[in-house]
Structures are given as C-alpha cells and as structure tokens.
Amino acid sequence: MAVDMASDSAQPVLEELDQEECLRLIAPGGIGRIAFEDGEGPTVVPVNYAVDGESVVFRTSLEGRVNRSLLTAVPGGQVRAAFEVDAFEVGTHEGWSVLVRGGAHPLEGEEKERAVRVDPWPGGEREAWFSLSAAEVSGRRLRRP
Amino acid sequence: MAVDMASDSAQPVLEELDQEECLRLIAPGGIGRIAFEDGEGPTVVPVNYAVDGESVVFRTSLEGRVNRSLLTAVPGGQVRAAFEVDAFEVGTHEGWSVLVRGGAHPLEGEEKERAVRVDPWPGGEREAWFSLSAAEVSGRRLRRP
Numbered sequence: 001m002a003v004d005m006a007s008d009s010a011q012p013v014l015e016e017l018d019q020e021e022c023l024r025l026i027a028p029g030g031i032g033r034i035a036f037e038d039g040e041g042p043t044v045v046p047v048n049y050a051v052d053g054e055s056v057v058f059r060t061s062l063e064g065r066v067n068r069s070l071l072t073a074v075p076g077g078q079v080r081a082a083f084e085v086d087a088f089e090v091g092t093h094e095g096w097s098v099l100v101r102g103g104a105h106p107l108e109g110e111e112k113e114r115a116v117r118v119d120p121w122p123g124g125e126r127e128a129w130f131s132l133s134a135a136e137v138s139g140r141r142l143r144r145p
Numbered sequence: 146m147a148v149d150m151a152s153d154s155a156q157p158v159l160e161e162l163d164q165e166e167c168l169r170l171i172a173p174g175g176i177g178r179i180a181f182e183d184g185e186g187p188t189v190v191p192v193n194y195a196v197d198g199e200s201v202v203f204r205t206s207l208e209g210r211v212n213r214s215l216l217t218a219v220p221g222g223q224v225r226a227a228f229e230v231d232a233f234e235v236g237t238h239e240g241w242s243v244l245v246r247g248g249a250h251p252l253e254g255e256e257k258e259r260a261v262r263v264d265p266w267p268g269g270e271r272e273a274w275f276s277l278s279a280a281e282v283s284g285r286r287l288r289r290p
Contacts, residue, residue, distance in 0.1 A: 031233050035180035035189035041225035044180035044189050046233070046242045080186035088176050088191070097191045 012093070017139035022098040025085070025139065027051050029119065032085040034058060034132070036104070049083070050119040056083050056100055056132045057107065057115040078103030083132050094143045102135035157238070162284035167243040170230070170284065172196050174264065177230040179203060179277070181215060181249070194228070195264040201228050201245055201277045202252065202260040215249060215275060223248030228277050239288045247280035 017025070026032070029050040035042060049058040081104040088095030107115050107129035115129050162170070171177070174195040180187060194203040215224060226249040233240030252260050252274040260274050 030235070031231075031238065033178055033180075033189055033229055033231075035178075035187045035227070037182065037187055041227065041246060042180045042182055042187050043227045043244065043246065044178055044229045045244065046229070046231045048238065082180070082186065082188045084178055084189045084191070086176075086178075086191045090175070093176065093193065099188065099190065101186060101188065 012142050013145050015141045015143070017096065017098070017141055019137045022100075022137045022139035023051070023134075025087075025096060026056070026098050026100075030085070032056070032058070032083050034104070034130075035082040035084070036079060044084075048119070049085075050115070052115060052118045052131070054134050056134060057118065057129060058083070058132070059115075059119070059127045059129045078105045078133075080104075081132055088142070092144060096139060096141040098137070098139035100132060100134045100137050102133040104130050104132040106130055157287050158290050160286045160288070162241065162243070162286055164282045167245075167282045167284035168196070168279075170232075170241060171201070171243050171245075175230070177201070177203065177228055179226055179228050179249070179275075181224060181226040189229075193264070194230075195260070197260060197263045197276070199279050201279065202263065202274060203228070203277070204260075204264070204272045204274045215251065215273075223250045223278075225249075226277055233287075237289060241284060241286045243282070243284035245277060245279045245282050247278040249275050249277040251275055 030048070031046055032049045033044050034047050035044040037043075045060075047058040047060055049056050051057075081102070083100040084097060086095060086097035088097075111131065112129050115131065175193070176191055177194045178189050179192050180189040182188075190205075192203040192205055194201050196202075215226075226247070228245040229242060231240060231242035256276065257274050260276065
C-alpha cells in the first residue's frame with residue numbers, strides 16, 4: 001500500500017467556498033473581526049456577532065474605537081465595512097475563513113430589539129449595535145493534501 | 146464566606162494593554178488578520194505572520210486577494226494597513242486582542258530572506274511576503290470581574 005510520506009510538508013491547498021457554505025460556517029455566531037476606515041487608515045477589531053438573515057449584526061462597547069469611528073462615519077447613513085470569521089487549527093494551520101463585505105449602519109429601535117433577540121451572548125447596557133448587509137460573501141478552506 | 150453569584154452575568158471589563166505587553170502577546174507568531182483598502186473598500190483576510198523587531202512580517206499566496214491588492218496598491222511604496230491578532234475563550238469570551246497599524250510593503254531580496262528566517266512555519270514557493278511597520282501598537286484584554 002502506498003503511503004504519502006510527503007503529506008506533512010506538502011503545500012497547502014486553498015479551496016474557494018460557495019456562499020451557502022460560508023453562511024453555514026458563520027451561522028453559529030461568536031467572535032469575528034470588523035474592518036473599516038476610521039479616518040486614520042484601515043483598522044480591524046474583534047466583535048461579538050450573530051447572523052440575522054442576510055446580515056451580520058455585531059455590537060461593541062460604547063466607549064470603544066469601533067463605535068466612535070462607525071458612528072462618526074455614518075451619521076444616518078452607511079459605511080463600507082468588511083467582516084471576517086475564521087477557524088484554524090494551531091498545529092496544522094488548516095481551517096477556513098469567511099469574508100462578508102457591505103454597508104454597515106448603527107441599529108436603533110425595532111432593528112436593535114430584533115438584533116438583541118438573535119444574539120445568544122448576554123451583552124451589557126453600554127453597547128452600540130450595528131448591522132452589516134452581506135453584499136458580498138466569500139470564503140476559503142485551507143488544507144494539507 | 147461570600148460567594149460572588151453574579152460573576153457569570155457580570156459586565157465584562159476592558160483593560161488597555163501597554164505596547165510592551167502587546168508585543169509580548171503577538172511575539173510567538175501564528176495567524177493574524179491584515180486589513181487594507183483594496184479599491185472596493187476595506188477588506189480583511191487571515192495571514193501567517195511572525196514578528197521581526199518593530200515589524201510584523203506576513204505572507205500570502207501569490208494567487209490570493211491580499212497579494213494582488215497590496216502589490217497593486219504599492220508599486221515600490223507603502224500602503225496603510227492594520228494587523229490584528231486575538232485569542233478568546235469560546236465559553237467565556239474572555240481574552241485579548243492586539244492591533245498594529247502602519248505602512249506595509251512587499252519584501253524582496255535580503256529583506257525577504259531575513260523574513261523567511263524569522264518565520265517558523267514552513268511556507269510554499271508561490272508566496273509573497275510583506276512587512277508592516279508597527280507605527281502604532283494597541284491592545285485590550287476582556288475579562289469578567
């Protein structure tokens with residue numbers, strides 16, 4: 001029987017994931033990273049998130065950088081943002097990542113109440129909520145052959 | 146003896162980390178996320194990285210989005226980028242995140258050879274290397290009191 005002795009050093013293979021698979025992978029929610037322009041260049045910070053239909057809802061501390069920047073950037077409007085979730089094995093670096101791009105806007109009133117209901121993680125009073133419309137969803141899986 | 150029965154639902158506490166602690170946390174290298182403007186808005190993707198003095202070096206597939214965008218953005222120059230590393234406990238959401246902001250540029254020749262030496266993770270031939278100068282380093286620790 002042939003044994004692939006080269007598998008440990010084999011080059012990793014990158015597979016593109018379709019939108020359905022991407023949405024399935026991020027559906028459980030948890031921690032992702034939101035990237036946006038904050039006036040001093042691109043920035044990226046971790047946030048708690050949940051998926052609500054075609055949108056990603058996330059929340060940040062009212063004192064935090066995300067909230068200040070996003071609220072400043074979008075007085076009543078939207079700001080372009082990118083949201084990333086990944087899961088990699090520390091030992092092998094195998095895993096997957098999903099990228100969601102679109103417009104983000106702060107949530108108020110009924111929209112915020114709905115968002116609170118889809119997020120299983122208990123949050124605090126001093127938090128701001130945002131929604132990112134999933135205009136573009138892409139993802140990749142990295143594995144060793 | 147008093148037992149804090151409210152600890153599970155207590156509000157998380159955010160602590161700012163100083164630069165020394167931030168650099169210590171990201172020193173082992175591994176997987177981080179690089180955020181930049183790719184011409185269609187902000188984007189963010191996972192990369193392998195290592196720390197080399199005051200810089201973060203990272204590499205991406207030559208076919209990948211990061212490489213195409215960064216090389217296009219910086220013909221011989223630098224592009225503003227943000228690099229994030231985090232580690233959170235799935236159960237408690239306690240953990241830390243570090244953000245490095247500065248200018249990124251592609252590595253060639255001696256710079257690339259040096260970068261290859263500081264990265265303990267075996268890479269492939271078809272990779273592009275970049276360095277991000279740590280102009281700004283910040284971080285936070287999230288814990289339940």
